[in-house]
Amino acid sequence: MNVAAYQKGVEKEIDWPGDIFGTLKSAKVRQLCYVPDAGHSRLITLAHADPDMQATVLTTEEEGVALCAGAWLGGDRSALAMQSSGVGNCINMLSLMEMCRFPLLALVTMRGEWAEFNPWQVPMGRATAASLELMGVSVLRIEAPDEAADVVSAAAALAFDADQRIAVLISQRMIGRKKWVEDSK
Amino acid sequence: MTTDLGQMDRREAVRELLAERGPLLVVTGLGSPSYDAFAAGDSDGNFYLWGAMGGAGMVGLGLALARPDRPVCVLTGDGEQLMGVGGLLTIAVKRPANLSVVVLDNGHFGETGMQPSHAGLGVDLAAVARGAGFSAVETVGDVAGVRAIRGDLQSLTAGPRFWRLRIAPGNPERALPPRDGVFAKTRFRARLGLPVT
Numbered sequence: 001m002n003v004a005a006y007q008k009g010v011e012k013e014i015d016w017p018g019d020i021f022g023t024l025k026s027a028k029v030r031q032l033c034y035v036p037d038a039g040h041s042r043l044i045t046l047a048h049a050d051p052d053m054q055a056t057v058l059t060t061e062e063e064g065v066a067l068c069a070g071a072w073l074g075g076d077r078s079a080l081a082m083q084s085s086g087v088g089n090c091i092n093m094l095s096l097m098e099m100c101r102f103p104l105l106a107l108v109t110m111r112g113e114w115a116e117f118n119p120w121q122v123p124m125g126r127a128t129a130a131s132l133e134l135m136g137v138s139v140l141r142i143e144a145p146d147e148a149a150d151v152v153s154a155a156a157a158l159a160f161d162a163d164q165r166i167a168v169l170i171s172q173r174m175i176g177r178k179k180w181v182e183d184s185k
Numbered sequence: 186m187t188t189d190l191g192q193m194d195r196r197e198a199v200r201e202l203l204a205e206r207g208p209l210l211v212v213t214g215l216g217s218p219s220y221d222a223f224a225a226g227d228s229d230g231n232f233y234l235w236g237a238m239g240g241a242g243m244v245g246l247g248l249a250l251a252r253p254d255r256p257v258c259v260l261t262g263d264g265e266q267l268m269g270v271g272g273l274l275t276i277a278v279k280r281p282a283n284l285s286v287v288v289l290d291n292g293h294f295g296e297t298g299m300q301p302s303h304a305g306l307g308v309d310l311a312a313v314a315r316g317a318g319f320s321a322v323e324t325v326g327d328v329a330g331v332r333a334i335r336g337d338l339q340s341l342t343a344g345p346r347f348w349r350l351r352i353a354p355g356n357p358e359r360a361l362p363p364r365d366g367v368f369a370k371t372r373f374r375a376r377l378g379l380p381v382t
Contacts, residue, residue, distance in 0.1 A: 031250060054250045056279050059271030066240030070247025073232060073370065075379045096237035100366035163382060
């Protein structure tokens with residue numbers, strides 16, 4: 001953990017979801033599909049606001065894996081945004097990506113790893129990286145806001161130029177503590 | 186609760202469906218729909234799934250969004266579509282005008298010993314698609330009906346369509362398309378003039 005970089009990012013209030021969106025645009029990504037997460041809310045808003053981006057809301061994350069395959073068949077670059085609990089829903093569908101050597105760029109906001117208030121998020125959060133790796137997906141991490149553009153840019157190159165399946169895990173520390181109950185007055 | 190069985194011969198139904206296909210791109214769900222499409226005539230514009238159960242419709246959606254200039258048909262079975270039933274909602278919300286989803290419905294899981302599926306136990310997938318908001322929904326019971334509507338597969342404007350083709354249970358002789366997914370992907374993209382990476 002790069003504590004100095006993290007604190008610098010927080011102090012400057014780096015717009016890391018905006019950086020991720022800008023990086024996706026630079027990488028010529030034309031489709032973004034997602035199951036919402038609070039950490040992805042700004043990215044989702046930006047995608048829907050862009051007339052050149054097809055933004056698709058999913059009922060479950062595995063739909064997005066298959067959608068990314070179809071997008072590539074038609075010549076589109078795509079990305080799939082989800083939270084860590086959604087990774088478990090994708091497991092068998094990832095076979096499609098390996099068998100056909102489709103590129104995959106997944107953006108995963110982490111739960112269950114940092115100041116988590118909900119114990120039900122912990123088992124899948126703990127298993128997220130290992131589950132992806134078991135299914136042939138390589139894992140990169142963003143630990144601090146100022147790393148976001150660089151890591152996503154590298155992930156996009158690996159996915160679309162090197163035909164790899166890549167998941168970028170976004171540290172829960174960047175999303176901040178979720179306020180579970182109002183402070184007592 | 187059970188559903189009355191369909192009568193159509195599946196091979197004949199798919200042969201009629203894909204006759205005069207022109208520029209149509211076809212994604213097939215695993216199992217018999219892949220065999221049926223291959224038996225009707227192999228094409229670089231076919232993408233055959235051999236796994237990824239529940240994913241055929243969404244592969245079709247990603248393709249249809251990428252290529253609004255081409256008609257896209259997903260051809261799958263009732264069991265495969267049931268596993269990806271949420272995908273029908275995603276397609277309906279996204280409203281790809283050039284996409285048709287055609288379900289070969291025999292009410293059974295044909296590949297695994299003909300166990301009744303939900304579609305054979307009372308669930309009407311056409312009603313699900315109608316409720317989801319598909320633009321055009323048809324249930325077709327005979328080959329003449331398939332012939333009558335197949336021209337609509339070419340439409341780039343009136344989708345998404347959902348057609349339930351009521352076929353008879355039973356497994357015809359196997360007709361096996363290539364299982365190499367990279368080959369299938371590469372020839373499909375080459376057909377569209379996309380670079381082979």
